[in-house]
Structures are given as C-alpha cells and as structure tokens.
Amino acid sequence: MTKQPGHPRHLPFAAVAFAAVLAAGGCAKSEDDAASEGTAGAQAQQQVAQSPAGTAGSTCTLKQFGGAAFDLKSSVVGFSQSEKEANPFRIAETKSIKDEAARLGISKLRVTNAQSQFSKQITDVQQLIAQGARLLVIAPLNSDGWEPVLRQAAAKKIPIITVDRKINASACRDYLTFIGSDFYQQGVRAADQMIKVLGGKGKVAILLGAPGNNVTTDRTNGFKDRMKEKAPGIRISFEQTAEFTREKGQQVTEQLVQSNPDINGVYAENDEMALGAVTALKGAGKKPGEVKIVSIDGTRGAVRSIVDGWLQAVIESNPRFGPLAFETARKFTAGEPIPEKVLISDREYTTANAKGSLGQAY
Incomplete structure (x- = not known):
C-alpha cells in the first residue's frame, strides 16, 4: 500500500521520473x-x-x-x-x-x-x-x-x-x-488478491473492460499471467466484455450465473462492472462473499461494498x-x-x- 502523506511536497524533477x-x-x-x-x-x-x-x-x-x-x-x-x-x-x-x-x-x-x-x-x-x-x-x-x-x-x-x-x-x-497507472501490474495484484481469497482453488470469471484500449489488454494479461504462474488450481472458465459499465456488468453477470452456477470468483476490470455484478448476484439469491469479487479502481461505492462483504479487494487506479x-x-x-x-x-x-x-x- 502506498503511504499517504499529509500534505503535498515538491521535490526536484528527475530525468526519468517524478518523485513528487x-x-x-x-x-x-x-x-x-x-x-x-x-x-x-x-x-x-x-x-x-x-x-x-x-x-x-x-x-x-x-x-x-x-x-x-x-x-x-x-x-x-x-x-x-x-x-x-x-x-x-x-x-x-x-x-x-x-x-x-x-x-x-x-x-x-x-x-x-x-x-x-x-x-x-x-x-x-x-x-x-x-x-x-x-x-x-x-x-x-x-x-x-x-x-x-x-x-x-x-x-x-x-x-x-x-x-x-x-x-x-x-x-x-x-x-x-x-x-497513469501500471495497468499490467494492476492485473497482477488483482490476481494475487483473488488467489488469496479463493485459497488457490476454484473457477473464476473475468468481466473485461472495453475493447480497443491498453487498459483492458494490460489488466487482462497481468491477471492471466499471474494465475498461470501462481495458481494452477484456479481455472478461468468465463470471460466477456462488459465495457466498463455497471449496466453491462450486471447483464453479463446475470448470464454468467446461469451458464456457470458454480462460479467461485469474479474479476472485474473496473469497479462499475463489479457493482453491476453485485446487483446480479443479489438478484440470483447469492449471499455476500459467496462469490468472491476483486476489482480495480477504488470508487467509494466499491470500497463500501468491501465493508458490506460483497467485494473482497479493490486495486486502486487513482x-x-x-x-x-x-x-x-x-x-x-x-x-x-x-x-x-x-x-x-x-x-x-x-x-x-x-x-x-x-x-x-x-
């Protein structure tokens, strides 16, 4: 976790990076x-x-x-x-x-x-x-x-x-x-959280972001690569774009629970899709935490959903x-x-x- 300073500090600008x-x-x-x-x-x-x-x-x-x-x-x-x-x-x-x-x-x-x-x-x-x-x-x-x-x-x-x-x-x-963020590493970190909450075993679905941009590509590749490397007991059994929207996240998850009723985890590539997934899971009669959800963004609604037990982890994208x-x-x-x-x-x-x-x- 990044340490949060109490006030802004301005340091000299380096040739290869900000350190501000x-x-x-x-x-x-x-x-x-x-x-x-x-x-x-x-x-x-x-x-x-x-x-x-x-x-x-x-x-x-x-x-x-x-x-x-x-x-x-x-x-x-x-x-x-x-x-x-x-x-x-x-x-x-x-x-x-x-x-x-x-x-x-x-x-x-x-x-x-x-x-x-x-x-x-x-x-x-x-x-x-x-x-x-x-x-x-x-x-x-x-x-x-x-x-x-x-x-x-x-x-x-x-x-x-x-x-x-x-x-x-x-x-x-x-x-x-x-x-911006390192989107590939966001996917890796989301995978680490999913591995942790599933105990290294289970079936996972991916709610993909919108096609045609590097965020979706990198968050997907980071997650899949990490799963292959660290969690042979977890299988990605479903993936479909939900275009980074809550409405599509709900629709796709509704399809998911019908076609894969034994799904154990959902990786949503942004919080809006994750919150749509929560609505779908509630509608399907699922209880908080029955399907583990990990997402990326850090919106207040998603963090509150962790408190409420519906999400297990969120990787921030500030x-x-x-x-x-x-x-x-x-x-x-x-x-x-x-x-x-x-x-x-x-x-x-x-x-x-x-x-x-x-x-x-x-």
Missing part, C-alpha cells in the same frame, strides 16, 4: 458518505509517482520537441474527457483537472466530453486546437486512431499529455508523455491527475526533461482496511 507528492482534487460526497468518513474524508488521496525504477524510458525537453515556451496562466489549455461522467472515476478526474487549473489561475481552460464516442473525441480535440490551445490534456477513449489529431498538434508544436490511458504513438514526437498533469506541463515549459511515461503508485483496499479508508476513496 502532489495534492489532488477531491470528489463530491453524499451526506451518507460524509457522515461515515470523519476527518479522513476531508483530504482526498494524493497521487504519488513511482520511483525512477518504476518510470523507465527516454525523456523529452522543450528544445527536442521543437516548441516555444508559453505561460500556462494566460494560455488556452484543453482537456478532453472521453466518457460520460456517470462513472465516479471520470467525475473525479475532470474535477481534479478543473480544481487544479483554478488553483493555478489558469483562466482559459476548455473542457470537452466525448460522451463515450470516439469520433466525437477526435472532433473535440480538433476544435480545441482550432481554438488556439497551447497544451492538450487528453483522457483517450481508445488507444488507436489518433493520427489526425497528432498531425495537427505536431504541426503547431502543441504538447499533448495523455492521462489514464495510453495512445499508440511515439512519445516526444507525437505526444509529450503519458501519466484518477486525480490535475496536479501531476499541470506540474508536468510547467516543468516542460521551463525546459526540464520529461519522461515518456510517469507511473503512479496505487494502493489496495481489502477487508482489513476498507472501513477506515472510505474517506480516501473517490
């Missing part, structure tokens, strides 16, 4: 949440970059990129959100970007939302470029298909920072850097990118080297810590 702890925006709380969180809920969990060993690759400077320095406060900055903000991850992510821009005095922040339509996201970003954006922060819906945007941005020397999902292109040439994204941009415009990827450290929620950690979930 940056304050991040919180997430709106319901009255019920606020009542249960206490003092811990007053501060959102901060993103922490991994050590240099966890952030490998080449670096990029403003001179190498070919652009000119610009003042963030007086420049148009574009943020492209990919998905409908019904998902707590997306709500917290957008809020973090907006909050940090406001804190820094960036008055020309332009925010778009593609509503889970990739063609709209491409159009959104092209419009941001046409509006004179000097910096683009993009949460990509898909990893492929960005060539039109990349060509236009490169022609105007606009740095692009991608957050939470990668795009299949070349850092420093096509875009500046990626900031969405509060605002401070780290804008600190990256500031250092880049100051001429400092930026790594091609900045990997953040994510904690785990389990039955041992979930109740006391509700205030750090989003």
